[in-house]
Each structure stands twice: as structure tokens, then as C-alpha cells.
Amino acid sequence: xxFFLSYLMxxxxxxxxxxxxxxxxxxxxxxxxxxxxxxxxxxxxxxxAEVKKQLKESFANFNKxxxxxxxxxxxxxxxxxxxxxxxxxxxxxxxxxxxxxxxxIIISKQTVLNAYCLPNGILVLNMxxxxxxxxxxxxxxxxxxxxxxxxxxxxxxSQLKYIEDNYSDKNKKIVKSIAKNQTxxxxxxxxxxxxxxxxxxxxYQKHEYEADSLSYSFIKNSxxxxxxxxxxxxxxxQYDSIxxxxxxxxIYKEVFNLPLLPFQEKWLKIEDFSQYNYxxxxxxxxKDSVSSHPEMELRxxxxxxxxxxxxxxxxxxxxxxxxxxxxLAEMNIVxxxxxxxxxxxxxxxxxxxxxxxxxxxxxxxxxxKNFKLVYEARKTYNLNRYLDRIDPKNQSExxxxxxxxxxxxxxxxxxxxxxxxxxxITH
Amino acid sequence: xxxxxxxxxxxxxxxxAQNFNLASISNGEYLIFSAIFDQNxxxxxxxxxxxxxxxxxxxKEFEFxxxxxxxxxILSNKVVFAKEIIYLVPYINVDGxxxxxxxxxxxxxxxxxxxxxxKLDLKTNVIEDYIFYCYEDNQFVDCPENKSFREKRAELRxxxxxxxxxxxxxxxxxxxxxxxxxxxxxxxxYTKDNELIYFDQYKKxxxxxxYNLDGSKKNTEALNVMHYNDDKLYAILRSKIKxxxxxxxxxxxxxxxxxxxxxxxxxxEKVTLNSYDNSTSMYYNxxxxxxxxxxxxxxxxxxxxxxxxxxxxxxEITHHKLEYEKNLKNFxxxxxxxxxxxxxxxxxxxxxxxxxxxxxxxxxxxxxxxxQYNRMKTTDMVFIATNSNFEVELVKTLEKEKSKNEYxxxxxxxxxxDKKDVVFFYKDFQKDDETKDKNWFLFINTLINGAFNQEQxxxxxxxxxxxxxxxxxxxxxxxxxEYNEKEKYNEIxxxxxxx
Numbered sequence: 053x054x055f056f057l058s059y060l061m062x063x064x065x066x067x068x069x070x071x072x073x074x075x076x077x078x079x080x081x082x083x084x085x086x087x088x089x090x091x092x093x094x095x096x097x098x099x100x101a102e103v104k105k106q107l108k109e110s111f112a113n114f115n116k117x118x119x120x121x122x123x124x125x126x127x128x129x130x131x132x133x134x135x136x137x138x139x140x141x142x143x144x145x146x147x148x149x150x151x152x153x154x155x156x157i158i159i160s161k162q163t164v165l166n167a168y169c170l171p172n173g174i175l176v177l178n179m180x181x182x183x184x185x186x187x188x189x190x191x192x193x194x195x196x197x198x199x200x201x202x203x204x205x206x207x208x209x210s211q212l213k214y215i216e217d218n219y220s221d222k223n224k225k226i227v228k229s230i231a232k233n234q235t236x237x238x239x240x241x242x243x244x245x246x247x248x249x250x251x252x253x254x255x256y257q258k259h260e261y262e263a264d265s266l267s268y269s270f271i272k273n274s275x276x277x278x279x280x281x282x283x284x285x286x287x288x289x290q291y292d293s294i295x296x297x298x299x300x301x302x303i304y305k306e307v308f309n310l311p312l313l314p315f316q317e318k319w320l321k322i323e324d325f326s327q328y329n330y331x332x333x334x335x336x337x338x339k340d341s342v343s344s345h346p347e348m349e350l351r352x353x354x355x356x357x358x359x360x361x362x363x364x365x366x367x368x369x370x371x372x373x374x375x376x377x378x379x380l381a382e383m384n385i386v387x388x389x390x391x392x393x394x395x396x397x398x399x400x401x402x403x404x405x406x407x408x409x410x411x412x413x414x415x416x417x418x419x420x421k422n423f424k425l426v427y428e429a430r431k432t433y434n435l436n437r438y439l440d441r442i443d444p445k446n447q448s449e450x451x452x453x454x455x456x457x458x459x460x461x462x463x464x465x466x467x468x469x470x471x472x473x474x475x476x477i478t479h
Numbered sequence: 480x481x482x483x484x485x486x487x488x489x490x491x492x493x494x495x496a497q498n499f500n501l502a503s504i505s506n507g508e509y510l511i512f513s514a515i516f517d518q519n520x521x522x523x524x525x526x527x528x529x530x531x532x533x534x535x536x537x538x539k540e541f542e543f544x545x546x547x548x549x550x551x552x553i554l555s556n557k558v559v560f561a562k563e564i565i566y567l568v569p570y571i572n573v574d575g576x577x578x579x580x581x582x583x584x585x586x587x588x589x590x591x592x593x594x595x596x597x598k599l600d601l602k603t604n605v606i607e608d609y610i611f612y613c614y615e616d617n618q619f620v621d622c623p624e625n626k627s628f629r630e631k632r633a634e635l636r637x638x639x640x641x642x643x644x645x646x647x648x649x650x651x652x653x654x655x656x657x658x659x660x661x662x663x664x665x666x667x668x669y670t671k672d673n674e675l676i677y678f679d680q681y682k683k684x685x686x687x688x689x690y691n692l693d694g695s696k697k698n699t700e701a702l703n704v705m706h707y708n709d710d711k712l713y714a715i716l717r718s719k720i721k722x723x724x725x726x727x728x729x730x731x732x733x734x735x736x737x738x739x740x741x742x743x744x745x746x747x748e749k750v751t752l753n754s755y756d757n758s759t760s761m762y763y764n765x766x767x768x769x770x771x772x773x774x775x776x777x778x779x780x781x782x783x784x785x786x787x788x789x790x791x792x793x794x795e796i797t798h799h800k801l802e803y804e805k806n807l808k809n810f811x812x813x814x815x816x817x818x819x820x821x822x823x824x825x826x827x828x829x830x831x832x833x834x835x836x837x838x839x840x841x842x843x844x845x846x847x848x849x850x851q852y853n854r855m856k857t858t859d860m861v862f863i864a865t866n867s868n869f870e871v872e873l874v875k876t877l878e879k880e881k882s883k884n885e886y887x888x889x890x891x892x893x894x895x896x897d898k899k900d901v902v903f904f905y906k907d908f909q910k911d912d913e914t915k916d917k918n919w920f921l922f923i924n925t926l927i928n929g930a931f932n933q934e935q936x937x938x939x940x941x942x943x944x945x946x947x948x949x950x951x952x953x954x955x956x957x958x959x960x961e962y963n964e965k966e967k968y969n970e971i972x973x974x975x976x977x978x
Contacts (some may be wrong), residue, residue, distance in 0.1 A: 117966070206556035217501060227501055238531035238540070242505035328547045332554035332604045386888075432919075433936045433959065441549045463977040 066412075068383035076129035080158065087172040088115050095171075095208060106215040118170075125391060126161055128179070133159045133377060137177055140192045140276075150203050157195075161388040165291040169198035171207035178387060180315050182381035184291055187370040189280035196267035196274075196281075201268060206259040213255060217248050219312075242336070249342045256344035264351055268359055278359075279366040282352055286365050289348045296400055297448035302456055303407045307419070313468040322456045323442060330445040343451075383411065386418040395422045395429070396439030398419075400454050420473025426458070428464040433470040506748060507531035507542055510566045514951050515545070518654055522953045526569040541759055543569075545577070545601070548953040550971060554604045556722050561594050562588050572840055573652050578609050582829055586872075589629040594747045596704055607663045614648040614660045628791050653708060656680040660926040661702070669696050675704075677712075686736025690716060703954055705762040706769045709733060713769045713789060713956050715756045716741075719753065723755045728789065728796050740794050744787065747798070750778050751785065763833045765898055767791055770833050775800050780817050784828075786869055799869035807863070810874035824845045827859055832926065837867035840926060842903060844887055854884040860905055862924070875931060877922065879907045881907065891951050893976070900927040902976060904949060906938070916941050923957070925978045934977060 086113055096104050113326060121127070137157045145151045155173045162178040165185070169175045175198055177191075185191050201207065217223055230240045264281075271278045277412035356362055372380065386405075389398035394478075399422045401417040429435040440447075442455045461469075515523045528771035531540040539562045544555040560567075564581040569845040572578050577599040583591070598609035613622040624707045626634070638645050647670075648662040658678040663670040671694035676687040691700035698720050705713040717724055726744040731737065744755060753776075760773035768788050775783040783802040789795070801807075803826070804816040811820055819825045827846035833839055841863040849855040860877040882888055890902035902925045910917045919939035925932045938959070939946040945963035952958040956973050963969045 120965070227504070230501075231504055235533045235535055237503050238507050241501050245501040245505050248501070278894075325547065325549075328551075328553050329602050330547075330551070330553060333552045334555075370525060431974070432956070433974040434972070436974055437968060437970075441973055443549065443550075443551050445551065459975055 054397040054467050070384055071130045072177055073129045081119060091172045103215055104217055106219050128161060130379060133182060136373060139190060140195055143274050144196055144270050148270045151199055161391055163385050163388055165288055167194050167198050169202045170263040179381050179384060182377045184287060185284060187368050188374045189277040189368055190284035190363060192276040193271060193284045196270040197263050198472045200263040200266035204262055211441055212425055213252060236358050244335055248287060249337060253344060257346040259352060261354060262344055264355055268355060277368055279363045280368060282362055285348050285352050295448045297450040300407060301405055301449045303403055307406060308469060310472045313465060319457050319460045321460060322453060325444045343375060378433055390422055393438050395425045396458060398422045416473055423466055423470035424474060427470050430463045430466055513568050516569060518573055523571055524548050528567060533562060534559055541567060556604055556606060558597055558606055563591055573654055590627045592627045593625045612650045614650050627658055633652060658682060669699060670694050689738060703756060706764040707733060717756055726752060726755045730794055742796050744798060748777060750776055765833055765835050767835055768837050772831055782816050786839060801869055806871050820845055824858060829887060830892050830903060835899050838865055839869060840864045844889055857882045857885060857887055880909050890949060893954060897955055923976060927978060
């Protein structure tokens with residue numbers, strides 16, 4: 053019986069394990085580099101020498117950073133996600149001649165609800181989409197939106213605006229004249245810098261509205277339910293308001309009271325930050341005014357106004373295939389956070405799931421793995437790369453309690469916890 | 480090269496590249512990143528300062544950001560000072576306000592008037608002039624604006640012509656909100672009729688102590704306050720008659736001014752007594768003791784260290800000395816009487832740790848001064864642990880590569896575990912035996928319950944293209960500013976120490 057249970061667990065773990073295909077990875081890298089070379093051939097000839105130089109440079113920089121991410125294994129090449137995503141993209145392409153044929157989807161390990169499309173036609177979907185969205189129609193809405201940005205050439209337009217702001221002869225002259233000022237040059241520079249940011253933010257926001265409109269027509273022409281555009285946007289609002297919270301103090305005493313290391317109350321002690329008045333800090337630039345995305349509510353209102361047939365918010369059950377992917381994404385939240393070196397948050401999610409009695413064995417196993425990594429990071433004085441510091445103004449009480457607990461542990465405590473949870477779960 | 484690299488990076492702890500663009504002009508020129516400590520020497524947070532340039536012909540503007548002990552932003556603000564001010568030093572005063580003390584460079588004229596410090600209320604972010612108290616005609620008044628060097632010199636000349644002496648005073652605001660005032664008659668070549676006056680928080684005089692009543696060119700008395708608390712005030716009275724100095728330790732009752740104990744310092748030779756409390760002496764106190772620590776000056780030169788220890792409970796005063804040759808020879812066979820250990824290297828004192836049990840631990844570094852044809856050099860750190868009688872118990876040579884042209888590899892220390900224990904940090908540039916690559920290492924040394932422990936952490940790598948600069952952090956932590964080619968690791972981190 054015991055053997056059967058552990059076999060079952062083993063096969064489940066195996067089912068949820070993502071494929072790590074090095075050949076696919078190398079192929080993608082080659083494709084990625086080539087696609088940027090192709091893009092250069094199309095875009096560069098249309099511009100003058102200085103712009104051409106700057107565009108080339110920014111392409112090169114972006115290329116380097118993205119290749120680093122590929123090398124860092126931030127993407128997965130698991131056919132299960134790609135199959136569904138490509139089906140959706142094909143449906144959109146077949147029904148909309150505007151959509152170019154050379155788009156390629158890649159799945160990122162990021163757990164947040166987000167996606168983006170690069171100027172070279174690489175569409176990056178975060179695995180978090182499969183967990184947070186409710187059905188494939190919502191996923192189609194997100195894909196359509198990103199594809200619309202590509203069709204409207206927003207990426208290149210934004211880059212050109214940046215180049216104009218910083219490298220055009222006109223702007224260079226203005227900056228030079230400000231720098232020559234004997235007095236108050238910093239104020240003058242700041243005013244111009246701010247106005248540029250605000251102008252650009254307006255441009256980016258306009259891009260969002262344009263992409264919303266175009267993606268609506270893409271969805272409308274396809275088999276997907278256009279009402280799910282609004283629902284996915286509402287989910288996004290909900291997602292943005294989520295902060296890590298909800299962990300009960302009791303769980304620490306349950307999970308960290310080990311035979312060789314009894315729980316210690318002092319681990320829960322929270323450092324005092326009451327001497328600081330955090331309300332005094334004011335950003336010099338209003339974040340909302342320079343946000344690239346308009347408030348989601350405004351976008352929803354605009355869509356509903358322009359397309360009155362859209363229903364506010366409707367639910368639609370997910371297909372069996374999407375549900376399977378949802379579970380696959382859920383079971384990979386912690387492994388992905390671990391791969392992305394977010395060990396602290398990975399442990400927090402493990403504890404939340406143990407508290408909710410969800411996949412307890414899986415989360416205990418990953419708790420052990422992450423504590424091992426925390427222990428290694430403590431040894432090399434790198435833990436703050438992977439575990440947040442307390443930020444009283446911006447973190448929930450529960451998350452601050454968690455961070456206090458993590459930073460209160462001595463290095464040998466981290467090792468004892470890692471050892472305990474690594475030996476408890478053996479397949 | 481390595482030194483250059485370190486200096487470059489140290490100088491730009493949080494600076495970003497100063498490109499010729501709008502963002503960098505609007506941010507101004509990055510000046511300093513510095514820790515802020517409260518009155519109990521506990522880390523409050525950090526201060527980051529930028530020079531925004533001139534606002535008019537005579538003034539310039541600074542912008543600063545205050546971060547908490549976890550590097551979260553608390554506030555930012557701007558402040559205008561005379562254009563001669565090159566940076567500001569922040570500290571927290573007894574009221575808990577942040578004082579920004581202006582600092583000048585060398586290029587000031589005799590007409591320059593040093594501006595007042597500014598006071599920032601950390602609860603409201605309101606800045607105003609910080610006006611010190613002065614004591615004139617037996618009452619507290621706001622100190623007037625500073626005067627230029629030329630004005631002060633003219634005033635002094637006038638006083639000398641017209642007066643026999645001038646009344647002079649210094650005022651200290653104490654941690655318990657009370658005041659200490661030292662007054663004297665300044666006869667220009669000597670002082671006379673000095674008085675230490677203790678006031679309560681309402682500026683009501685509680686008691687006073689008169690000394691130097693017969694002050695003259697040949698005979699003077701000077702008083703230095705070593706430490707005070709609500710019960711006792713510890714001072715050293717230095718009485719000079721011709722060339723001979725007699726030192727007295729005086730313990731006052733803080734509430735009444737009654738002298739609880741007055742004891743002459745004895746047991747040292749004349750030269751030592753003459754320099755017993757001079758510019759190199761340092762005072763320190765912990766829960767149990769008040770210490771004076773100084774070099775042991777003798778006819779032959781500096782031959783070691785001396786210490787005076789006052790037991791806060793029993794008022795017992797003990798004096799001890801530690802002589803290089805006599806007391807360290809067993810541990811460092813090559814040491815001579817002046818502290819030279821080998822080839823022109825001597826033990827250069829870097830830090831002193833005064834423990835709650837009355838023992839003292841010394842951290843020294845082998846140092847060779849620059850000669851006409853040689854650059855200065857340092858090698859090993861030498862840690863000397865003494866017991867409560869200042870007797871050497873342990874000498875630990877912490878081997879380190881030779882550093883050329885570097886004054887010291889020592890960084891800083893921190894008291895931990897309710898000031899019972901200590902941790903200190905130094906860096907070293909070492910070659911890996913296998914790869915032959917040279918990299919920086921941070922050595923974290925703890926002294927906990929008397930036990931010494933050392934941890935070695937790599938803080939740079941040629942291959943991985945990064946370097947981390949350690950800086951002081953809250954108790955039990957160290958701040959590491961990492962410069963890394965990998966953007967995700969290019970950040971300031973706060974790391975918990977593994978003790």
C-alpha cells in the first residue's frame with residue numbers, strides 16, 4: 053500500500069514535471085538571433101545614420117539581455133503549453149489576414165499574469181497566464197492584444213521616440229544649452245525630462261487603446277468569445293491588487309517544530325520600524341502619469357463604449373485541456389519561482405499551500421529544496437538576492453512576519469530545516 | 480590597479496553613470512552615501528547626497544534622500560548652502576533631529592562665513608537653521624551667526640588691545656536633555672577661573688565645579704569629561720605646574736556635584752603622565768566600566784598601550800599598561816620595544832574593543848610607512864586579546880597578502896549581542912592557488928563569549944565580472960554594494976551575518 057502511494061506520488065510529480073529540452077533551447081536561441089537580424093534588414097534601411105546606429109545598438113543590447121535570459125533557463129519548451137497557445141494563435145492568424153505569419157510563441161517561467169510581444173515577432177507568454185486566467189478565450193484575448201501591438205509596430209515606434217528624445221540633433225542642442233546654464237540647470241533638466249516622460253506615457257497609453265481596439269476585431273473575427281476580453285481585464289485588475297498575504301502565525305509552529313530543532317518563539321520576532329515616518333517620501337515623478345498602461349478600468353470603459361455589444365463580465369467554463377494546463381501551471385509555480393531564484397517567495401507560497409492543505413507533500417518537498425538554497429546563499433552572503441528585505445510601507449503584515457522569520461533564522465537553523473524536509477520526502 | 484578600482488567604486492557607492500543627458504543633469508552630481516547613527520551609536524539609516532548646482536551667484540542646492548536601516552526610502556528634500564560648501568555630514572542630535580553639518584574644501588577665502596548647520600525634523604521633513612546654545616552673562620542665548628576669519632581676527636586684536644581677558648564658554652546639550660557648560664576667563668596666553676556648570680533641562684543651575692583658579696602662563700588646570708550618566712560624571716583634571724603634569728580622576732555625583740572620588744593617576748613614568756590624556760587618548764564606556772585608553776609614551780618613544788578603568792559600581796580605579804616587548808614577545812618573538820615586528824613593519828593600531836567584563840581586545844595591522852623610495856605597505860592583521868587586568872591572553876596573526884600603497888585593509892567593526900560581543904571586518908586581495916586569479920575577500924571576524932571565529936567570503940571575481948563593496952549595516956548585518964555585469968545582481972544587498 054505504502055509502495056503504491058509513493059509510486060502514485062512519484063508518477064504525479066513526473067506528470068507535472070516540465071520538459072527541459074536543451075536542443076529546443078538552442079534552436080530557439082538561433083531562431084531568436086536570426087529574427088533580430090531579419091528585423092534589422094527590414095527596419096534599418098528606412099532611417100538616417102544616427103537613428104540607424106542607435107536602433108542597431110538598442111537591438112544589440114536587447115538581444116544580449118534576452119539571450120542571457122534564455123541561458124538562465126527562464127523559458128520552457130514544454131509542448132503542452134505551446135500546443136494550446138499555438139492553436140489559439142493559428143485560429144487568430146487564419147481569421148485575420150493582418151496578422152503576420154512569422155510569429156513565434158515562447159513560454160516564460162514567470163508566474164505573474166503577463167505577456168509581451170517583441171518587435172521581432174516573439175510572443176512571450178508567462179506561465180502564470182495559464183494559472184490566473186479562467187479559460188482559453190481569455191488567453192486568446194491576451195494573445196490578440198499582444199499581436200495587435202506587433203501589427204501596429206508599437207515596439208519600434210516607442211524605440212524611435214526614445215532615440216529622438218535622446219539623440220536627435222534638436223534634443224541634443226536643448227540638453228547642451230541646459231548644461232551650459234550657470235544656475236538652476238538641474239531644475240530645468242528635470243522639467244524637460246518630466247515633460248518627455250509624460251509625453252511618452254501618453255503615447256504608450258494611446259498604443260494600449262489602439263491595441264485594445266484592434267485585438268477586439270481579431271477576436272471578433274475568430275471563434276473566441278469577445279466578452280472574455282473584458283473578463284480577462286477584470287482578472288488583471290484583481291491580480292494587480294494581490295499582495296502576498298494570508299499566512300497564519302500558527303503555520304510556522306506546525307511546519308518548523310522539528311524533532312532535532314524545536315520551534316523557537318524568537319523566530320517570530322518582528323523588527324521595530326516604528327521610528328520611521330514613511331509617508332514623508334514623495335516620488336518626484338507621479339508614477340500614474342508616466343505609466344505606460346492606462347488604468348485598466350479606463351480601458352474597459354473605452355472598449356464597452358466603442359463596442360456596446362460587449363457584455364460587462366461573463367464567466368465561461370474552461371475546457372478540459374485548459375484545466376489540465378491550469379493544474380500543470382499551478383504545480384509549477386513553486387518550481388518556477390525556485391528556478392527564477394525567488395526562493396523567499398517560493399517558500400511563502402509553499403507555506404500558504406501547506407496551510408490550505410493543497411498538495412502538501414509537493415509543497416513540503418519544495419520547501420526543503422528552497423531552504424537548501426537559502427542555506428547555500430547564507431553561506432556565500434547572497435541571500436538578499438533571493439529573499440526580500442522588510443519594507444513596512446509596501447508589504448502586508450503576513451509577508452513582513454514571514455520575512456522576519458526568514459531573517460531571524462540562524463544559518464544552522466536553515467540547514468536543519470533543509471535537511472529535515474529533504475529527507476522526509478524521498479521518492 | 481586594484482586600489483584604483485576599489486577607490487573608484489567606493490567613491491560611487493550608489494552613483495550612476497554621469498552621462499551627458501537630461502536624467503543625469505536633473506539628478507545632479509552624486510556626492511556621498513553615508514550611514515546615519517543615533518545618539519546611542521545605533522544605525523538609524525543612510526544618507527545619499529547630490530549636488531544640484533548653483534541656484535544663484537553665491538549659493539548652491541543639495542538634494543538628499545534618507546533611507547531607513549533596511550534601505551527603504553523615508554524622505555527626500557533639498558537644501559541651499561553657500562557655494563563653497565562641498566558636502567554635508569549628517570548626524571542625529573539629542574532631540575532626534577537630523578543635523579546637516581556643512582563642510583568646506585580648501586579654497587575658501589578669509590571673508591568666508593561658515594553657514595549654520597541645518598536641522599531636519601525626521602517626523603515632518605521640515606528644515607530650519609540649527610541654532611546652538613551659547614552661554615553669555617550667566618544665561619543661555621542663541622548663538623549668533625558665524626563670523627569670517629578676517630572678522631574674528633580683527634575682533635581678537637581689538638579685545639587684546641582693550642581688555643585684560645574675555646569670557647569664553649562652551650555648551651553641551653546632554654543625552655538626558657540637561658546641559659553642561661564650561662566657562663573660563665581667556666587671558667589670551669592662558670586661561671583662569673574655569674568652571675564646569677551643570678544645568679537641568681530647564682536650564683536651572685544644579686551645581687558647579689571651579690578649577691584653574693590660579694591659572695597663569697606656567698600653571699594651568701584642564702578638565703575633560705570622560706563620561707556621564709544620571710548618577711555620575713567622570714572627568715580627568717590635568718594639573719600642569721611648569722613642565723610636570725599631575726592627572727586626577729574625579730567622579731562627581733551628577734545630581735549634586737559632590738565629589739565622590741578624586742584620585743591621582745600614579746604608576747607611570749613622568750613622560751607617560753605628561754601625555755596620559757592628550758590628543759590620542761580615547762574614552763569609552765559600557766554598562767560596567769569607564770575606560771581611558773592611550774599609547775604608552777615613554778622617553779624612548781611609544782612602547783605599548785595604557786589604560787585606566789573605572790568600575791561604575793564600586794568606583795575602583797585601576798591603571799594598566801601593555802608593553803610591546805615585555806608582554807608580546809612570547810607571542811611575537813621578533814617584536815621590539817617600539818612595536819616593530821619585522822623588516823620595518825610595526826603594529827599599527829586599527830581598533831580597540833572594550834568588553835563588558837573589563838577586558839580589552841586590540842586589533843592591529845602590520846604597517847610599513849612610505850619611505851623616500853618605498854610605497855607604504857601593510858600585511859597581516861594581529862589580534863591581541865587581553866584579560867580584565869590588561870594581560871595578554873591570546874595573540875592571533877590573521878595572515879593577509881601584502882598590500883602596497885594602501886594605508887589599511889581594515890574596514891569597520893560592530894558591537895553585537897547587547898554590546899557584549901564584537902564583529903570586525905577587513906578585506907584582502909588574494910591569489911587563488913589553482914586558477915592564479917586574484918580576487919577580493921571579505922574576512923568576517925567575531926569575538927563571541929571570548930571565542931574568536933573567522934569567516935571568509937569572496938567579494939569579487941574576474942571570471943564572473945563582479946565586485947561587492949562592504950559597508951556598515953544594522954546590528955548583525957552587512958551591506959554589500961554589488962557591481963555585476965549581470966544586471967539582476969547589480970544591486971545593494973543587506974546580508975545577515977552568520978554568527
